[in-house]
Amino acid sequence: MVDKVEHSYLETRGLSLHIAHVGKGELGAVLFIHGFPEIWYSWRHQMNAVAKAGFKAIAPDLRSYGLSTQPSETEKTTWEDLVADLLAILNFLSISKEPGRAEADFGRFDVKRLIRTIYILFSRCEIPIAEEGQEIMDLADPSTPLPQWFTEEDLNAYVAPYEKSGFHFPLQMPYRTLYRGTGIADPKIEVPVLLIMGEKD
Template identity: 65%
Template sequence: MGDKIEHSHLDVRGLSLHIAHIGKGELGTVLFVHGFPEIWYSWRHQMIAVAEAGFKAIAPDLRGYGLSGQPTEPENTTWDDLVADLLAILDSLSVPKVFVVGKDFGAWPAYHLALYHPHRVLGVVTLGVPFIARNLDNDTLPEGFYILRWREPGRAEADFGRFDVRRVVRTIYILFSRAEIPVAERGQEIMDLADSSTPLPQWFTEEDVDAYAALYETSGFRFPLHMPYRSLLKVTGPADPKVEVPALLIMGEKDYVLRFPGMEDYVRSGTVKQFVPDLEIVYVPEGSHFVQEQFPEQVNQLLIDFLKSHL
């Protein structure tokens, strides 16, 4: 399947960014923005589906991830840099307008591209994370909450460093595919929440782990820990944001993100529509945080229906 997807490198804002792409784009272009612990490969099912539906699919490895270049000073990268990178990719490929699809922390740059450059965006789709107008306050969660642990300089590096990259990626995929938030007990680290005997989700193969691990062997975790975890409190945006383009949110009913304080009420009550008025929300009953890999056919159909209805 993946051999249909082509790969290029673009010189973007002083970095070489790796881009996966497929499709001729008769109907337009779809830009896919990954989260963590993901890379372009996370979109393999969606890229082929939208290409077969008449679109061009573009999925970069974000700066510091996968086969893309590492910033010389990773800790100085901001969320605005990610938006600027996406815009520069579109300019480099002479794409005037695009549908943007963001997963996990990729929802922020996807939505901010629409907020700051609405003339370039036809619509926004996010998976696993809705539009969030303010910084996340996770301080009501226990000390062992994975984001609090990984925000602490050196903590994750020591935790991850006990294992090879493949084991780290495998464990994170297992933890993030569960319905409960990963929280370590006192005296325990996040990597201790699963061991080598813990089975992978049925929809994720050892070959998939190999694909991710190979790219994290290249990039390491220094930048991915900075972006998103050590930058979450630095997300900025307009004081009264309004996303004016059509939007779709796909949430797995068993996505652990819905367990974040206030998150489920924010989405289900429709409060999120104060900021994204033209928003459709679809719940996938057994869906996890990796709903696009778990139920690719269902997500592909939702995605293609949205794209075609907003041409």
């Protein structure tokens, strides 16, 4: 049912960006980003399903695609430009900048309980998966003992500094900046490297 979809245009940085959106967004927003050679229309079915589930579904035509205009120097467009366009769209649609899901989930607990819970949950062979409407931190029973290899003394060594500094920055760095450019052209490791990782990691 594409007829429910609204269409808006945002004038930003010399461009006119076309935005398709539907839903009230009681549960938040979902941003759909198309690839080549697609346009917002690629997401029409998913948008209606997401809106029906209580989210605001947003699907722009990226610059130079569909009904959005082209920058004067297309060849100079960077990933940072595309991200800036998306942020401008979210601002235009008044999408709130609340903390991410991890920050909201972790922020409910004091530092000691948070670190204890992380080591209890993620030291198992099978990592638990939260169901819809659940948060990962709710899956741990606070009375579960720490793993044998992680003592109360170890726990306190982690807790003490975070009780002073808090978790706000560590939750965002490097997790939130994982793909930010380093400015290093063609980085190459010149020494032998061995990567070992568990199959269920």
